[in-house]
Amino acid sequence: MKNKIRELRTAGNMTQEDLAEIIGVSRQTINAIEKGKFDPSLPTAFKMSKLFKLPIEQMFFFDE
Amino acid sequence: MKNKIRELRTAGNMTQEDLAEIIGVSRQTINAIEKGKFDPSLPTAFKMSKLFKLPIEQMFFFDE
DNA sequence: TACTTTTGTAAAGTACACTTTACATAAAAT
DNA sequence: ATTTTATGTAAAGTGTACTTTACAAAAGTA
DSSP: OEEOHHHHHHHTTOOHHHHHHHHTSOHHHHHHHHTTSSOOBHHHHHHHHHHHTOOGGGTEEOOO | OEEOHHHHHHHTTOOHHHHHHHHTSOHHHHHHHHTTSSOOBHHHHHHHHHHHTOOGGGTEEOOO
């Protein structure tokens, strides 16, 4: 699964730390998601969706 | 988080077992999701979205 | 009623989402 | 050049998504 979190975050002039605090996860979690080390939980994806005002399907791309 | 999985599944004349096999999880996992015992992973949500041809946001409802 | 299918649920184990602490590097600012 | 800010990453621990096995109860069917 790929995602556009880094682009969305930088477009909004946020650091990983900023985004982490808003979403309610650790900075390392944001980094891992951006780097594709693991996928977020559904609740975390929903929080990002709400923040960036984009449906989950326009932020995360499930290949296969 | 609430969801419409049970309604979608029964509307499609599927048993929990049927749905589990199609999605690639155990029957107990389908039962737990329908019963709200836990939320699916993002990949599992995407598979359901593809099967039922509905965006994740129309199947799962994140209540803050 | 008896039989079969479907659903509910429990226990114990595995995999992964996520945490904290910590440190190293890169980039930006002074 | 030096300090500050932002990012990358690793280790060890916690919580939860999910598994298998197993059994009981509900619901559908003969």
